[in-house]
Amino acid sequence: MSHFFRTAARPLLGGILRSFKACLGIAVLAFVLVFAGAQTGFAHEFKVGDLEIGHPWSRATPAGAKVAGGYFTITNKGSAPDRLLSISSDISDKAELHEMGVKDGVMTMRPVAGGLEIPAGGKVALAPGGYHLMFIGLKRQPKQGETFSATLTFEKAGAVSVDFAVEGMGGGMDDHAD
Numbered sequence: 001m002s003h004f005f006r007t008a009a010r011p012l013l014g015g016i017l018r019s020f021k022a023c024l025g026i027a028v029l030a031f032v033l034v035f036a037g038a039q040t041g042f043a044h045e046f047k048v049g050d051l052e053i054g055h056p057w058s059r060a061t062p063a064g065a066k067v068a069g070g071y072f073t074i075t076n077k078g079s080a081p082d083r084l085l086s087i088s089s090d091i092s093d094k095a096e097l098h099e100m101g102v103k104d105g106v107m108t109m110r111p112v113a114g115g116l117e118i119p120a121g122g123k124v125a126l127a128p129g130g131y132h133l134m135f136i137g138l139k140r141q142p143k144q145g146e147t148f149s150a151t152l153t154f155e156k157a158g159a160v161s162v163d164f165a166v167e168g169m170g171g172g173m174d175d176h177a178d
């Protein structure tokens with residue numbers, strides 16, 4: 001009787017174990033895929049306090065270029081305004097916040113004094129032709145497809161490190177000579 005039980009139960013138990021292992025394997029694989037997706041995903045966003053920094057990007061520059069632009073969006077989910085005060089990066093000697101506009105029919109660019117306010121519940125875009133970062137005194141040329149890091153410092157939210165994705169060279173009026 002006990003002999004019969006052992007021989008009948010063993011294959012059954014083995015089958016359960018095998019299917020359990022297979023399930024576990026699939027679960028682990030699914031987890032790894034989800035995790036990898038989160039790491040290399042297209043959502044390129046950074047958070048600090050109530051602020052969300054969306055898609056920081058820059059442009060590849062021609063050899064010898066001394067400056068590069070920097071663009072992103074800032075969304076303030078909080079109930080108080082904040083202010084982008086300063087920017088720093090290893091890629092250049094310094095970085096400034098600039099505003100581009102037309103004055104007397106001429107395209108001009110000037111540093112923004114006192115930082116850039118991000119209103120409570122508001123969104124500010126740094127984009128070609130408007131507000132932008134200027135990495136000045138490039139130590140090397142940013143190359144298409146790479147990322148470089150920079151630190152943004154806000155009055156209330158504090159400092160956050162973000163990665164700028166380098167896109168292809170542009171052409172046009174947002175590219176300013178040094």
Ligand SMILES: [Cu+2]
Binds near residue numbers: 099176
């Ligand atoms: Cu500029």
